[in-house]
Amino acid sequence: MAPSTISDLPIGPAPVSVKYTKLFIDGQFVDAVSGRTFETLDPRNGEVISKVAEADKQDVDVAVKAARKAFDHGPWPRLSGYARGRILLKFADLLEHHFDELAALETLDNGKPLDLVKYVDLPMALRLLRSFAGFADKICGKTVKIDGPYHAYTLLEPIGVVGQIIPWNFPLIMFFLKISPALAAGNTIVLKTAEQTPLSALFCASLLKEAGLPPGVLNILSGFGPTAGAAISSHNDVDKIAFTGSTDVGKLVMEAAAKSNLKAVSLELGGKSPMIVLDDADVDVAVELAHLALFFNVGQCCVAGSRVFVQEGIYDEFLRKVVDRAKRRVTGDSFQSGVDHGPVVDKQQFDRVLGYVEIGKREGARLVTGGCRIGSRGFYIEPTIFADVEDYMRIAREEIFGPVMSVLKFRTIDEVIQRANDTAYGLAAGIVTKDLNSANRLTRSLRAGTVWINCYHVFDPALPFGGYKMSGIGRENGKQVLYQYSQVKSVVTPVESPWL
Structure with a gap:
């Protein structure tokens, strides 16, 4: 990932002309x-x-x-x-x-x-x-x-x-x-x-x-x-x-x-989708899925898995690896092959996302990576992760719509069901586990229109998509x-x- 201290990202000319503006x-x-x-x-x-x-x-x-x-x-x-x-x-x-x-x-x-x-x-x-x-x-x-x-x-x-x-x-x-x-x-x-x-x-x-x-x-x-x-x-x-x-x-x-x-x-x-990682999960698989769930499209997704609930037995290992994975995202000119982390859409969204980063800091969440602008032109923001996030914090309750992940610790399945459902939204949810019984229990308990088990961001024209509650x-x-x-x-x- 390009460091936030560089003065400018090398941005080339657009290889396309605009034909229709009326x-x-x-x-x-x-x-x-x-x-x-x-x-x-x-x-x-x-x-x-x-x-x-x-x-x-x-x-x-x-x-x-x-x-x-x-x-x-x-x-x-x-x-x-x-x-x-x-x-x-x-x-x-x-x-x-x-x-x-x-x-x-x-x-x-x-x-x-x-x-x-x-x-x-x-x-x-x-x-x-x-x-x-x-x-x-x-x-x-x-x-x-x-x-x-x-x-x-x-x-x-x-x-x-x-x-x-x-x-x-x-x-x-x-x-x-x-x-x-x-x-x-x-x-x-x-x-x-x-x-x-x-x-x-x-x-x-x-x-x-x-x-x-x-x-x-x-x-x-x-x-x-x-x-x-x-x-x-x-x-x-x-x-x-x-x-x-x-x-x-x-x-x-x-x-x-x-x-x-x-x-x-x-x-x-809108959504504030929970991504639930049980402690029987393969941590490396869970990290990749959580990374995809949040940072896909620079976090500008209504279903983004922005609340990552990790069971206490693997919390520390998961956090260490998910931070390392975020640091390996490739930022650059969106027209260059291999770039997977582009800018947010405009100045208003740029200011909104960075504003939530400051809110997270003030509320006591632990910023473990990112949180800064990249370059001095355009609207690039570092992949950002907060640890030790509490349910009452605004970064855990409000839709940020940007590359900001909140990682929360939980102990039991009963606990995480209650906490995951404690939101005004109900668009999507993710589950990472090797245990079919746990997956079935969570699937039937989560109030969300789409639940992904050991996958995320899977859509198809044949598959209904929509939300519960205020989603x-x-x-x-x-x-x-x-x-x-x-x-x-x-x-x-x-x-x-x-x-x-």
């Missing part, structure tokens, strides 16, 4: 109604990449009108599922053709290492798209045997105009996580990108147009939450809102949806997500023969 509405790239733009920055050095059109309420109105027209009168909801699926599969082929360009654009705008984008983010995005394209012609209702001389069945129909708001930590994955099932089910969309990372979604819009998506079906707005995001959430002609982001903002989205037209809401929100409402992925983008209509007709 809003995408009704099949065209257009300026914002106000003409305003905002800057998107390179997290590697804090320099301006480009100026992007800034959407506000007026642009949301225009985009929703286009989406409503496309839904009420356009071909997309009326196409066969097979026809919709073919367009989405063609879109996937175009993405593969532009794979390197899109990966470089994602690295430039988000700061995550190019290796990570090429081997994790883009392949997962393609899997999401192709998986739900395959579902498009398999969305159907069922016949129901009811009492009396009636024939009854259900229809699954698209819900309508869907508003979607995505975060900045996985821009491509989140884009496809949202649009793939919604489009497969026949909906039209108004999507707001995160203001920090608007570029990859706008690039994708150009490819969707090339793939043959009808105008107005997908509209993409770059803008800010209090203006564009709020306008989407409260718009009376939006039938559903799907949001991924912080719990605090999720509450605002839900409130706006309720106060407008009581639109359907699905939320994927959200509803699920992403899995066939059932299609029901969240559909209305169920019951149809009953009489039959002449009462015994049929």
